[in-house]
Amino acid sequence: MEALAKWSIKNYHQMIEAGILQDRQVELLAGEIIEMSPEGAPHYMLGENTANYLKELLQNQAYVRFDGxxxxxxxxxxxxxxxxxxxxxxxxxxxxxxxxxxxxxxxSYSTLETDLGKKKTIYANNQIQEYWVIDMKQKNLIIFREPDQGDYIVRKEIKQGNVTLLAFPEITVSVNRLINA
Structure with missing residues (x-):
């Protein structure tokens, strides 16, 4: 059986600095360099609008990064x-x-399997306390909390109403605004 070569963060950064990955849309997931799906206009606009909405809500409390x-x-x-x-x-x-x-x-529009599979596992393994997936097809928000051994203990699916962030329980986020941004 052939072994797949895994890349370290250091290797990945060296490839970026050397220009090897120039003009390629990739990310490093669990040691594998993965081509990213191209973003359609609705995906990009939903992401940008969501980021702007969160920036309004979290002014001077957190830094909201978009596509970084x-x-x-x-x-x-x-x-x-x-x-x-x-x-x-x-x-x-x-x-x-x-x-x-x-x-x-x-x-997520075309990446739901990856977002609910490999990425969820990676985020849970790295103790990311809260992970949300906006499912564009089903128009719902999937919330994961309490990482434990490569998965999350809490999973909620919400189509309407409000939700709070673990880190900012005093801030109310409109689910409708997120899934229809």
């Missing part, structure tokens, strides 16, 4: 949205690490 990488143990995914600790200047020399991340949001 985060550095995990053996992965460097590029979630659609990452809500991370301030100050923003922390990320001038590096991407956010797991301890910086307050919330990850993936927007």
């Amino acid at each position: 990488p985060i550095t995990l143990a053996n992965s460097e995914p590029e979630p659609d949205i990452a809500v991370v600790h301030l100050p923003r200047e922390t990320y001038l020399q590096r991407h956010p690490y797991p301890e910086d991340v307050l919330l990850i949001i993936e927007i």
